[in-house]
Amino acid sequence: MIEVKNVCKSFDGVEVLKNVSALFHAGKTNLIIGQSGSGKTVLMKSIIGIHHVTSGQILYNNRDFTAMSGDEVKALRQEVGMLFQGSALFDSMTVEENVRFPLEMFSNLPKEAWDDRVNFCLNRVNLHNANKLFPSEISGGMQKRVAIARAIVLQPTYLFCDEPNSGLDPKTAIVIDQLIQEITYEYNITTIINTHDMNSVMEIGDHVLFINKGEKSWEGNKDSIFESDNEYLNDLVFASDLFKKIKKNHLLNKRT
Amino acid sequence: MNLITHVGRYSQLMTGVFKKPDKWNITLRQIVKEINKLGIDSLGITIIISVFIGSVITLQMVLNTANPLLPTYVTGLVTRDTLLLEFSSTILCLILAGKVGSNIASEIGTMRITEQIDALKIMGVNAPNYLIFPKIIAFCLIVPVLVIFSMFTGIVGGYIITYTGVISPNDYILGIQYAFIPYYIVYSIIKSVIFAFIITSVSAYYGYFSYGGALDVGKSSTNAVVNSSIIILLFNVLLTDLFLM
Numbered sequence: 304m305i306e307v308k309n310v311c312k313s314f315d316g317v318e319v320l321k322n323v324s325a326l327f328h329a330g331k332t333n334l335i336i337g338q339s340g341s342g343k344t345v346l347m348k349s350i351i352g353i354h355h356v357t358s359g360q361i362l363y364n365n366r367d368f369t370a371m372s373g374d375e376v377k378a379l380r381q382e383v384g385m386l387f388q389g390s391a392l393f394d395s396m397t398v399e400e401n402v403r404f405p406l407e408m409f410s411n412l413p414k415e416a417w418d419d420r421v422n423f424c425l426n427r428v429n430l431h432n433a434n435k436l437f438p439s440e441i442s443g444g445m446q447k448r449v450a451i452a453r454a455i456v457l458q459p460t461y462l463f464c465d466e467p468n469s470g471l472d473p474k475t476a477i478v479i480d481q482l483i484q485e486i487t488y489e490y491n492i493t494t495i496i497n498t499h500d501m502n503s504v505m506e507i508g509d510h511v512l513f514i515n516k517g518e519k520s521w522e523g524n525k526d527s528i529f530e531s532d533n534e535y536l537n538d539l540v541f542a543s544d545l546f547k548k549i550k551k552n553h554l555l556n557k558r559t
Numbered sequence: 560m561n562l563i564t565h566v567g568r569y570s571q572l573m574t575g576v577f578k579k580p581d582k583w584n585i586t587l588r589q590i591v592k593e594i595n596k597l598g599i600d601s602l603g604i605t606i607i608i609s610v611f612i613g614s615v616i617t618l619q620m621v622l623n624t625a626n627p628l629l630p631t632y633v634t635g636l637v638t639r640d641t642l643l644l645e646f647s648s649t650i651l652c653l654i655l656a657g658k659v660g661s662n663i664a665s666e667i668g669t670m671r672i673t674e675q676i677d678a679l680k681i682m683g684v685n686a687p688n689y690l691i692f693p694k695i696i697a698f699c700l701i702v703p704v705l706v707i708f709s710m711f712t713g714i715v716g717g718y719i720i721t722y723t724g725v726i727s728p729n730d731y732i733l734g735i736q737y738a739f740i741p742y743y744i745v746y747s748i749i750k751s752v753i754f755a756f757i758i759t760s761v762s763a764y765y766g767y768f769s770y771g772g773a774l775d776v777g778k779s780s781t782n783a784v785v786n787s788s789i790i791i792l793l794f795n796v797l798l799t800d801l802f803l804m
Contacts (some may be wrong), residue, residue, distance in 0.1 A: 351681060353681075376683075376685075377683045380681060380682060381682075385678065387674045387677065387678060388674070388675055389688055391675050391678040392675075393675055393678075394670075394675070404605070404682075407582065407585060408580075408581055408682065408683075409683065463681075
């Protein structure tokens, strides 16, 4: 569980996050949504510690991240997995080496068990016969899978995904979404996903946090989103004709 | 950004670079890789440039020392000292600042803009130490080898050109051996190690603090080469004054 309490973040005097509070539960896919420039990426990067918050607290299972020493932060990082927007795989390493890297750096597993763990993770993300290929030799969807395998190789307690579907076709995007959700349920991970893909919201939005102009504007789940009268949320989620029709049908079905 | 900010950020980065590595075996493996990439891969260009410059220096010396008052072996002597004192350390390092410096800045800069450095940070890896420390150590270890190769092949280049008839090969060999001061080699190696540190650390600094896109990585790469070259030239004056005066 991750709790964000009254978090503010400013850059050069410009307030980007304004007093944001939220609770992200374990075993659920927690989505942060918002328009471009709304502050959702800053919120996620603040939670991970890439940005230092101006004020407020970030609690990882009641451990205050903002008050941790360098060594405590380093220890916590080994409980964290991260899937980056562009996958962020190491170009100079093969798929197998990318997934093995966190094990080499931090694992207490005996060296002989590393290969088994790497193969297990690659199989878990349905990636076969790609171990010896370099990131540049595989597709975007495969790169995302490798990144997920690398993120889960140390059995993290917390998983962060920054725009996991960007640059993927709709079918592959759904596969990646479902994979993240399965892994979240299977290992009871606190997963936070930063997205503006409304398909993801409808597909895996166990808990949805809507950020607008740096403030928490709405909180709910993929079902309650249809009933929301938040103007900004409706403008974002139901911007396309397709989603407008889906909402209309949903409300009609509910009445009948 | 002013000079003080650059110096401050560079110092902070170097503090991270020289912390104890998380895993020594991985660092050693990286050092070996970097020796191959930064050093062994630079051997070809070192040899080619040294042979040609050695030849040209010999030709120039023949022209400029064509005086009946000067002994004929002076061409070899001046060629040797020019190569040992300046070319094989300073000029070679300026050339390598272009090759190695741009390589380091663009590699680390690309890692920065593609979030690979953030990925290392999220994993809890000391990214400056993991990425930059092996490069600095590797290049400082391999540069003396490149300098020795440069000295040797430069002198061979000068010897080859004597067969065109501009000077007798025997006079050239006599000049090469005449009044030889072994300390010049030590001095040259010390200088080159310091220059190697400057090239790798300054280039890594510009790469590490890249932001934006491909264009910005290109700018970082250019800044890395230009600034490391200027710092090398400045240190060359200081070191020459310190070690030879």
